[in-house]
Amino acid sequence: MKIAADLHIHSGLSPCGHDDMTPHNIVGMALVKGLQMIAVTDHNTVRNLRRVEAAAKDYGIILLPGIEIQSREEIHVLGYFPTVEAAEAFAEALAQVLPKRKNVVKLFGHQWLYNEEDEPEGEEQALLLQSIEWNLKETIRRVKAFGGVAVPAHVDKAANSLLATLGFVPPDLPVGTLEVSGRYDRESDPMRLGSYQLIRSSDAHFLRDLLEAEENYELPTLSREAMLAYLKGGK
Ligand SMILES: [Zn+2]
Numbered sequence: 597m598k599i600a601a602d603l604h605i606h607s608g609l610s611p612c613g614h615d616d617m618t619p620h621n622i623v624g625m626a627l628v629k630g631l632q633m634i635a636v637t638d639h640n641t642v643r644n645l646r647r648v649e650a651a652a653k654d655y656g657i658i659l660l661p662g663i664e665i666q667s668r669e670e671i672h673v674l675g676y677f678p679t680v681e682a683a684e685a686f687a688e689a690l691a692q693v694l695p696k697r698k699n700v701v702k703l704f705g706h707q708w709l710y711n712e713e714d715e716p717e718g719e720e721q722a723l724l725l726q727s728i729e730w731n732l733k734e735t736i737r738r739v740k741a742f743g744g745v746a747v748p749a750h751v752d753k754a755a756n757s758l759l760a761t762l763g764f765v766p767p768d769l770p771v772g773t774l775e776v777s778g779r780y781d782r783e784s785d786p787m788r789l790g791s792y793q794l795i796r797s798s799d800a801h802f803l804r805d806l807l808e809a810e811e812n813y814e815l816p817t818l819s820r821e822a823m824l825a826y827l828k829g830g831k
């Protein structure tokens with residue numbers, strides 16, 4: 597079956613995420629867009645996933661628990677997990693290697709945590725948008741160790757990507773899937789990424805930017821397990 601999904605969305609917990617990106621707003625917009633599965637992937641944290649999961653259940657949408665990690669080389673890597681608990685266990689380990697700096701709201705923006713009514717109930721105090729101590733290889737290894745699947749993010753972008761950091765995408769990364777930006781022409785594949793599966797998501801920081809139901813995944817069932825197996829792509 598074909599599953600319409602957007603697997604890279606930021607909530608208001610990401611400093612760059614708009615204040616409208618509350619759990620219910622995100623899920624409601626996903627419903628309007630006709631998406632069946634979404635992943636909320638905040639920078640170096642998963643603290644809104646429980647709320648999003650509850651909202652998604654109400655709306656009949658599947659949440660794939662996720663996170664967007666910034667490695668030591670400033671490369672962004674998406675991590676996807678089978679359960680919110682697994683994602684939380686991973687995030688706990690990640691918090692140990694996140695440099696101890698406090699967020700400065702004026703400079704970076706709010707990092708909202710939401711209650712069941714979708715209202716801000718507090719803010720994450722740690723500065724989330726910074727590089728952790730794990731390098732790319734270690735980051736991928738750790739995601740796998742917690743039962744997750746790692747997908748390097750927006751690899752063709754000019755910042756926080758494999759291309760920006762290394763100047764190319766190594767053909768032998770221990771991942772099956774790469775995320776490319778909306779501008780990347782997957783047909784002509786100018787970066788020769790053919791040894792990987794290529795997916796595209798919105799990387800939405802505003803509600804209107806969520807994908808339309810246009811990125812379809814051929815899965816045996818509409819489930820987290822099926823999506824994770826697809827993203828793993830044999831690796
Ligand atoms: Zn990113």
Ligand SMILES: [Zn+2]
Binds near residue numbers: 604606664799
């Ligand atoms: Zn992102």
